[in-house]
Amino acid sequence: MKKLAFFDGHNDVLLRLLNEIEDQPANSFVTGNRRTQIDLPRAREAGFAGGFFAAFAPSPERFDLEEYQSEDGYSVPMPPPLPIEKAQKATLEMFDLLEDIETLSAGQVRVCKSFAELQDAHSKNQIAAIMHIEGADCIDAKFKMLDTLYQRGLRSIGLVWSRNNIFGYGVPFQFPAPPDIGPGLTEIGKELVSECNRKKVLIDLSHLNQQGFWDVASISNAPLVATHSNAHRLCPSPRNLTDDQLRAIAGSGGVVGVNFAPCFLAQNGILSSSVPLETVLLHVNYLVQTVGEDCVALGSDFDGVMMPEEIRDVTGVPKIFAALEKHGMKPSTIEKIALKNWMRVLRQTIG
Numbered sequence: 001m002k003k004l005a006f007f008d009g010h011n012d013v014l015l016r017l018l019n020e021i022e023d024q025p026a027n028s029f030v031t032g033n034r035r036t037q038i039d040l041p042r043a044r045e046a047g048f049a050g051g052f053f054a055a056f057a058p059s060p061e062r063f064d065l066e067e068y069q070s071e072d073g074y075s076v077p078m079p080p081p082l083p084i085e086k087a088q089k090a091t092l093e094m095f096d097l098l099e100d101i102e103t104l105s106a107g108q109v110r111v112c113k114s115f116a117e118l119q120d121a122h123s124k125n126q127i128a129a130i131m132h133i134e135g136a137d138c139i140d141a142k143f144k145m146l147d148t149l150y151q152r153g154l155r156s157i158g159l160v161w162s163r164n165n166i167f168g169y170g171v172p173f174q175f176p177a178p179p180d181i182g183p184g185l186t187e188i189g190k191e192l193v194s195e196c197n198r199k200k201v202l203i204d205l206s207h208l209n210q211q212g213f214w215d216v217a218s219i220s221n222a223p224l225v226a227t228h229s230n231a232h233r234l235c236p237s238p239r240n241l242t243d244d245q246l247r248a249i250a251g252s253g254g255v256v257g258v259n260f261a262p263c264f265l266a267q268n269g270i271l272s273s274s275v276p277l278e279t280v281l282l283h284v285n286y287l288v289q290t291v292g293e294d295c296v297a298l299g300s301d302f303d304g305v306m307m308p309e310e311i312r313d314v315t316g317v318p319k320i321f322a323a324l325e326k327h328g329m330k331p332s333t334i335e336k337i338a339l340k341n342w343m344r345v346l347r348q349t350i351g
């Protein structure tokens with residue numbers, strides 16, 4: 001199988017670089033390091049054509065999912081809302097870092113602000129980065145910070161990470177559980193959806209609870225997108241999507257990025273890197289059968305979660321395509337999952 005170019009719905013490498021590599025994190029991404037799951041040399045080797053680069057502002061209360069796991073699953077208490085100053089400081093640091101990566105890469109990595117720029121980057125073999133915030137905790141009720149970040153290239157927003165904020169309510173880290181937990185978007189959350197539509201900023205539904213999901217579905221005029229979530233039918237984590245949600249996404253012409261985290265893949269929600277590559281294929285096939293080949297893409301979650309051993313880092317992605325082909329999937333379907341579905345949706349959302 002020839003090397004396939006692919007686009008990825010989610011990575012957390014910016015936070016990982018800031019947390020783990022004190023000295024010259026941007027340079028370490030560009031020249032390569034063995035501590036993150038994605039860096040420039042390995043992205044090139046794998047065929048990574050681009051992806052959403054998340055700025056996620058962490059809570060000071062760190063938790064280790066493993067500590068909460070028992071035979072029956074887990075339930076992690078969610079940290080309280082993050083003060084806006086903390087969220088803004090962390091977000092701006094990560095945007096700075098992505099811009100430093102762009103500069104240091106000397107044209108190899110390009111922050112893309114429109115579909116035309118994405119296409120141009122792709123034709124020049126540049127890696128395209130979409131600036132994303134995972135949780136809108138840094139955005140004030142007057143949307144001033146939205147304007148500031150938009151100017152710098154922000155084109156995708158997750159309204160909430162699992163922690164609640166002034167816009168809505170996220171799903172907690174629980175297993176097993178339905179995503180139907182908590183109320184819908186706040187009034188200001190609904191306004192933010194309309195403002196994102198006006199600005200052509202993509203709205204990401206991953207991490208949002210079910211009522212919030214239906215609020216976005218009823219307000220937004222853009223295709224519905226979940227950048228890094230799986231099928232709840234196969235793995236009953238609230239981070240995954242029910243069949244009704246999947247059908248709504250497909251009906252809007254949107255897309256679901258399949259997440260490689262063992263806890264969102266395995267039927268038993270286990271937190272273990274021993275979860276086989278096969279489980280990724282199960283979700284891909286289930287999604288293709290349930291909502292069609294136009295609705296399925298990748299949303300790895302590199303550097304946000306532990307990876308299955310067989311994938312390990314970005315260089316493991318071609319194994320997924322090879323396995324899909326071996327299982328009889330048409331090359332034209334694999335190309336859609338790898339790249340074309342994301343491109344179509346980005347054309348229709350960020351424009």
Ligand SMILES: [Zn+2]
Pocket residue numbers: 134206207228304
């Ligand atoms: Zn996430």
